[in-house]
Amino acid sequence: MIKSMTGFGRGEAKDIERQFVVEIKSVNHRYNDIVIRMPKRLIYLEDQLKNLIKEYIKRGRVEVYITLENIGDTDTRISVNEPLAKQYIDCLKRIKDEFSVLDDISVSLVSKFPDVIKVSPKEEDEDAVWNCLKEAVSNALQKLMKMRASEGVKLAEDINNRCTYIADIVNKIENRSPSVVLEYKQRLYDRIRELLDDDVEIDENRLSMEVALFADKCSITEEIVRLKSHVDQLKKTLKESHPIGRKLDFLIQEMNREINTVGSKSSDLEITNYVVDIKSELEKIREQVQNIE
Known part of the structure; x- marks a missing residue:
């Protein structure tokens, strides 16, 4: 299940001497960037807090706000x-x-x-402080992760639907491709007829050679195969449980490269329109991927 990098969680915990309130929010970020704001007297717990947060969150900017209230004896x-x-x-x-x-x-x-x-x-029991704070942070993290997972489900559904749409367009391009060569051959034949007298015989071998050169130049078979493969990989990746944001980003880049090649090779208006549609969908997916862990 994929997870969004956007989320919010709030947790509380208290013992006989203190009460912690922890708020954690996360947004998209290229790396795992953790910022903690807490009372200076708790600075010694910063590394432990970061290690705890990293157990839950692998990627994103995480901002942690910790407040402490003494409810027992004076401090x-x-x-x-x-x-x-x-x-x-x-x-x-x-x-x-x-x-x-x-x-x-x-x-x-x-x-x-x-x-x-x-x-x-007052001298504090550091273990007691950490146990109370850990409970509050863990509660906040669990709520944050629930929110991230819930949004991740919606992102996965949207991306999967767009992949299906892209796959349909790729099939249309593949079906259209052979017709482009045949239409080129017919246009070339008609043009030659226009320029030459009717009694002049057309060299079929020469005509076939020109058509073959054109077919080779505009062949998009390799690109179609790779596009289909990338779509399948992208759909499978959406089902993985570990962080997949970087992998999805790489697949989108590869798909963009392949569809750009298709567009540069084709002079057919219908295929060009299909290319524009796919590029538009890929851009929408890319925007969604930027928020996936």
């Missing part, structure tokens, strides 16, 4: 630097005794001295 810890506070108090006592200062030493006074009260981030 900071306040502590007292007791040795330092003791030194401040001892200094204040010496000043009081030495200079007979009457003012009392208060807690509010000591707490204002630098580094007596220290505010530091």
Whole structure:
């Protein structure tokens, strides 16, 4: 089953201390480009996140938005630097005794001295953080992949229908091709009759040689065979389960090359119109393929 590169998913997860909300969107891109926006305190998890996403997504630009809310204890810890506070108090006592200062030493006074009260981030259980975040990301990825798969089904159906239409036109070109040579022979014969007197005998061998040269010059048998082969390969590729975007792009390029050759070899108006129809369909398929993983 093919997958589109366009999708969106949202996932949530929480434990006793934190809650994660993750939103992931993906769009078409030539390579696998992952951009993650999350709180700075989670930067150490970036590589793990990218590896997780790559398990689901092989191609496309992926943008991940992560928000974190603390629902347990505060994420900071306040502590007292007791040795330092003791030194401040001892200094204040010496000043009081030495200079007979009457003012009392208060807690509010000591707490204002630098580094007596220290505010530091709470140490987190990294495994717990990762497990909670992984759950939220996995939920978002599953929803995103479901959306990508759903759109992929529609893309495959559209491309398959266009391939069937192209195959029908190729058959019409193949059926028309022999008539082009016969019509050329008849036109050549009639033209010679117009230019020569009726009593002049036409050299049939010479006429046959000219027709043979024309037939060889405008032969599109090889191109028709390759076009049919490419159409079959394209249809089979649509049923493959692994990423097929690059392969489809290559097949479309080859089909374009073959049909261009057919157009350059043929001087028949009907075949030329068929060529235009196929090129139009190939362009529509190419646009669809740009969004397939």
